[in-house]
Amino acid sequence: ECGLLGTVENATIPDDRLMVCRHCNVEGCLHCVPAAPGQKGEKLEHCRQCMPGYSLTEEGECEMQGLGFFVGTAVVAVVAVILVIVWYVRVASKPCVNPEGVAYGFECRDRMRLTEGSTGNVYPLSTNLLQCNVAGPGTTALFRYQFALLVWASTLLLVWFGFVLFVSSDLLILGNRAAESPQMLCAIIEWGHHRQMDLIWTKVSWLCFAYVFSFAGAIFYAVQQTKLFVRANLQEATMASFAAKLEGLPPLPGAQQVEEKVKTAVTAATGHEPVAVSVAWDYGDCKKTIETILEQEMEEPEAEERVARHNWSKLK
Known part of the structure; x- marks a missing residue:
């Protein structure tokens, strides 16, 4: 008889599914009133006060009050879809009144498509963007980065599932088993602690593999990306x-x-006159002075603008 032995305070409701004595629990209820200890019958719990958004019924249950809101939202959504x-x-x-503009738009769209340089045809959907340079090495590097992320995550996941398959499936449920009663909670905690200690070597092994694989994969990925840009600069006409x-x-x-001296020397040595020459200056000894001058030059237009605004406000 629930509540007669005093083992669990206020646990007076017998639960036929869990086979335990539980506390009063009515859905949406703020203050639940349980039956007296040892009382039998169908109605052993009822609600005295419901949570906000619920209304109390005559049977002691809580009924949601927001049903009209959801119905109204659904009606508005249906009307909006119909209007669209x-x-x-x-x-x-409607008839087409500007066929020339439509044709010009299609023509501009066709010119913006990425096409093969030799044939002028559009790249097929089966194009391997990890190898084929369709829009510069940056695009290829982007897709290689996404592919590397997928390989990295998939490999780590497969290794973990390998431990689950060959060691124990408890690795999938440790820490997430539900407990519907205090007795079950104690049992799950006890079981989880022992299983965690028994399987701790799998977690350590997986972490070691993840670290080594991630480090080696990052080095390999960096080498491949560098080779990609070097090969693109050698094979294609890039800015370099x-x-x-x-x-x-x-x-x-x-x-x-x-x-001018460098430009003249390059022209004399190669026979081709450069368009322009840019020199990288070593200004380490006067870095502060140059930065101060640059800041002053940037502040001068702002000061002139403030003066102009002030004069304009006076004219008004």
């Missing part, structure tokens, strides 16, 4: 194909026209 369908049908049924980097130049003072 009607609008689309009306637009689709129109620039040359000169190293080993002697120190030159900034008072001289260094760019």
Whole structure:
């Protein structure tokens, strides 16, 4: 008889499914009133006060009050869908009054498509974007990055499922088993502690593998991405194909026209005149001075704008 022995305080409701004595529990109830200890019958619990959003019925149950809101929302959604369908049908049924504009739009769309350089055909859907350079090495690098993430996550997941398959399936349920009574909670905690200690070596092994695999995979991925850009610069006409980097130049003072001297020397050595020359200056000794001058030059337009606004406000 539930509640007569005093083992669990206020646990006066016999639960036929769990085969235990539980507390009063009415759905949506804020203050539940249980039956007296040892009382028998069908109605052993009723609600005295329901939670916000529920109303108390004569049977002591709690009934949700927001049903009208959901019905109204569904009606509004249905009406909105009908209006969109009607609008689309009306637009689709109208005659075309600007065929030249439509044709020009289709032509512009076709010109924006990525096509094969040799044939001019559109790339098929079966194109391997991990290898084929369709829009520059950056696009290929992006898809390789996504592929690397999938391989990394899938490998770690498969290794973990390997432990589950060959060691114990308890690895999938440790820590997430539900307990519907205090007795079951104690039993699950006791069982979980022992199983966790028995299977701790699987977690350590998986973590070690994950660390080694992630580190080695990151190194391999970086090497492949570097080779991708080097190969693209060698095989395709990229921005690097129109620039040359000169190293080993002697120190030159900034008072001289260094760019013109370098341009003249390159023209004399190669027979081709560069479009422009840019020099990387070593300004470590006067870094603070240069940064101060740059900040002042950036502040001057802002000061002039403030003065102009002030003068304009006076004119008003």
